[in-house]
Amino acid sequence: MDLINNLEWEYVTKKFDSSKKVSEKKIEQLKKVIQLSTSSYGLQLYKVLIIEEKILREKLKSASYNQNQITEASHLILFCNYATVNESHIDEYFDLKYKTAQLNIANYKEYSDFIKKDISTKSQIEKDKWTSNQTYIALENLLNACAALKIDTCPMEGFNAEKYNEILNLTKQNLSTTVIATVGYRSDKDSSQHSKKIRKPIENIFI
Template sequence: MRLIENLKWRYATKKFNPSKNINEADLETLKEAIQLSVSSYGLQLYKVLVIKDHKLRKELKDASWNQAQITDSSHLFVFCNYTERCEKHIDNYIQATAKIQGSPLDKLSAYGDFIKGSLSQKTDSEWISWSEKQTYLALSNLLMACAELKIDACPMEGFESDKYNEILGLKRKGLNAAVIAPVGFRSEEDHTQFRKKVRKPMDILFELV
């Protein structure tokens, strides 16, 4: 199965080749893979910044424990969750569903009300936790698409979210940097690529009930 072989190939790249960049066609494929990600209720309550600008990434490197992947990679993907409860997102989703699927808007309004009612039951802390988790679903699609295209990536939580929010002006947009992923091409000097994967054995990881 090609998927399995691709997943065996990928690893969390520690050292990128700064001279190699992703071409525009592959970049669009990565973006489409993220766009097609699953999400709770289909809402996709996040925004993804794709940062190419080197000067900006140098600022972000300082807020990322000075990790070289931030600046040496081809692009930096920053997955941002929405921090504020806003029914507009749900209304927009229902309207888009009606338009794309050709369904009468009035028949979808009850589903919209159901989503609003369900999400309103979450406490503020539950909302933040839930919305941040949504970004990880999208991140997974990025990692699998990268593996398919033989593009390297490194999912990272090792950064200061508050500083990212300040540098990127996210707070005023109601956004929060939840998780990041530099993508590009591995350096031949990255010895991490030669390490064997360490994973739990199947009989320990899985239990048939």
């Protein structure tokens, strides 16, 4: 099974070779994988930023505990959840459903109303957690795709989201940074690549 082989090859890259760049073709493939990711109700209540510009990444590095991966990697990818969710987002989804599949929206009114009611009962904290969780599904698809393409990655939660939002002016766009990942190619000097992968035995995970 190729996926298992890819996951055996993959590791969290700590030091990237800054001279090597992920091609535009492969970036487009990664974007397609993220676009096809599953999400709750299919709403995809998040945006994804792919940042290559070094000057901007230098600013973000200071908000990432000065971790070198931010600037050494080929690209920095940010997953940003919607800060607020309203009924228009659900309407947009069903409009897209109509345009894509030529379905009668009237037949989906009951389902649309159900989603709106479900979301309206959530507190803001619950909405934040819910929309943030969706980005991790897309992140995992990104990581798996990178492994298949032999692109190295480092998923990261070690950053100051508020500073990211400020630097990138995300709050005014109804967005908040949830999780990030650096993608590129490992440096020969990254000793982590030689470490044995440590995972619990299968019998200790499954009940």
